[in-house]
Amino acid sequence: MGGSGGRPPSRWLVAALVFIGCASSALVFAYLNFPGVRAAILFPSYAVVTTALLVSPRRDWGILLVASAAGNFAPHLLTGPITFALSTELANGARAVLVALLVHRFAPAAAPLSSLRGGAVFLGAAVGVxxxxxxxxxxxxxVLHRDADYWLTWRAWFLSNGLTAVALLPMMWMLVAARPAWPRPARLLEAVALGVGLIGSATLVFLLPVSEALLPAGVYYPLPFLLWAALRFGSMGVSAALFALSMTTIGGAIADTGPFVAGSPSENLLQMQLFLIVVAIPLLLLSALIEQERGTAAALRTSQADSIAQRQVERALRDADQRKDEFIAMLGHELRNPLAPIGAGLELLRRKPDADERAARTKEVMDRQLRHMTRLVDDLLDVSKITQGSVRLALEPTDAVEVARQAVETVGKLVEQRKHTLILTLPDAPVTIHADGVRLTQVLVNLLNNAAKYTNPGGHIAFAMVVEDDRVVFSVRDDGIGVAPEMTDRVFQLFDRGEIHPGRSQNGLGIGLTLTRQLVKLHGGEITLRSKGRGCGTEVIVELPAPMTPPI
Known part of the structure; x- marks a missing residue:
């Protein structure tokens, strides 16, 4: 589990680095406590010595533990007698050794944070045991040296170590063990964009003075950037992102800004630590799961010579895909939970008279973003249900014309806001088909929403429905940004958002068309997307089975 390539550094050099790291961090954090509470926010020495044990052979552990104890000893004397400093080092050493033993014993030897098992073992050991x-x-x-409550002291010690395990230890371990290569220019540019977005959103919420009305929902602003890091940059990327978020959040708390300053000091510290730990754990597991899936897919592509090994890899890939679907379902539910109290809080704010026009606009922005987040989470849950085969359509005789009118009514506000011209062509008489009216409306709303979003303001959208022989055909045509011909099939893939158009915000997660196609297939229909290229508009055609009765 040591570094890859090259001659390993001398044990004495490693010990010296451990001593310097523990001494400097312990001195800093001996004075840098949470405002109003005599409790450390983080304990970086834990990350330093644990990293050293994880990447070093066991024969060197003794000298590394001595170096760590020596580095921590002098700062501990500032808070108690010699016996207290020695006894706390017993606790610190036992903790680091236990984590290293558990990870070495139960995590995969190669790249342990690049698999779900390794990530779970690491988090269980480093954050829990x-x-x-x-x-x-x-x-x-x-308690032996001071008049203190045991359980409150245990909680403060446990949470500061747990936060260190998710904010510092993963990044430190991977930097030392993996020694990542310098990224390609395009990858580096994407990483810079991600970092700017993450630090900017975190600074807005945690460092700058903002309206209290923004704070409940504001803590979720960095979430899209954290998911971006997990999906695109794996464990190393999400570890760096969590480090940046943690440092920004802690800096805001120390500067008395952000959401974790409203209660008593002990409550604020508890809420901040729990927030960072709860956010970090699923993201680290998700990044490990994604890296495991990528590794399994790569193994599948290179194992053509051995058919037995190929079947094993295929089975592992299916298992990983199933776990990914299960995790996405769990993640969707966990993201949905905080939306309800946020919505309730926004409703209470809406009932109070606005102090000025700025407050009213702020509420409108919050309401729009909350509805947008709710729709994304609902789509995520629907895709998860479909991939797991748990979606059942409520098929019944349904008036397709009425469904189309309901879809138009739903997107009417968006069409009006963007000043589009909507041309509607529907049969005069009802057309009865065997369908799930709610799901079919969802299909048409998704298509009309896409047409409205990806057409420049003042554009034209044509929505038509016709009965052709044994099919009912819906078509949505726009004169918007269009799609390259080679991309017309790919846009239906999960998390694919098509081409990145300069100057245009890429809203959404890339799941709307995937969900739409699956719902159409469940109805026994087909969906086709056509476009002549960028700037030439798009047409999407949905064909469903024949009506139950011919139109009059």
């Missing part, structure tokens, strides 16, 4: 045992010993030592 190690801090729990270290906190149990440390809290007992504190």
């Amino acid at each position: 190690g801090p729990a045992v270290g906190a149990a010993i440390g809290a007992a030592m504190v």
Whole structure:
């Protein structure tokens, strides 16, 4: 589990680095406590010595633990007698050794944070077992030397170590063990864009003075950038993103800004630590799962010579895909949970008279973003249900004309806001088909929404429905940005958002057309997208089975 390539550094050099890292970080954080609470926010020495143990052979652990204890010893004397400093180092050493033993024993030897098992073992050991045992010993030592409550001391010790395990330890471990190569220019540019977006959104929420009305929903602003890091940059990217978010959040709390300053100091510290830990754990697992799936796919492509090995890899890929679907379903539910109280809080704010026009506009922005996030989460849950085969259509006689009118009514506000001209062509008489009216409306709303979003303001959208022989055909045509001919099939793939058009915001997760196609297939129909290229508009055609009765 050491670094890849080259001669390993001398044990004495590693020990010296451990001593310097522990001493400097312990000195800094001995004074940098959470405002109003005599409790450390982080304990970087935990990350330093644990990283050293993870990448070093066991025969060197003794000298590394001595170096760590020596580095932490002097700062601990500032907070208690010699016996207290020695006893706390017993807790710190036991915690780091336990984590290293568990990871070495149960995590895959190669790239442990690049698999779901390795990520789960690491988090269980570094966030759970190690801090729990270290906190149990440390809290007992504190109670013996001071008048302190054991469980409150245990909780403070446990959470500061748990936060260190998700904010510092993964990035430090991967930088030392993996030694990542310098990225290609395009990749580096994407990483810079991600970093600017993440730090900008985190600064807006946690460092700058903002309206209290923005704070409940504001803590979720960095979430899209964290998901971007997990999906595109794997464990290393999400670890760096979590480090940046943690440092920004802690900086805001120390500067008395952001969402974690409203309650008492102990409540603020608890909420901030729990927020960062709860956000970090699923993201680290998601990045490990994605890297595992990529690794499994790569193995599948290179194992053509051995048919037995190929079948094993295929089975592993299916298992990984199933776990991904299950994780996405769980993630969708977890993202949905905070939306309800946010919506309730926004409704309460809406009932209060606005102080000025700026407050009213702020509420409108919050409401629009909340509805947008709710729609994205609903689409994510629907895709998850379809991929797991748990969606059942409520098929019944349905008036397709009325469904089309309801879809137009739903997107009418968006069409009006963007000043589009909507040309509607529908049969005069009802057309009865065997369909799920709610899901069919969802299909048509998705298509009309896309047409409205990807057509420049003042554009034209044509929505028509006709009965042709044994088919009912819906068509949505626009004069918008268009799609390259080679992309017309790819846009239906999950998380694919087509071409990135300069100057245009890419809203959404790339799941709307995937969901639409699956719902059309469940109705026994077909969907086709046509475009002559960029700037030439798009036409989407949905064909469903014959009506139950011929139109009059």
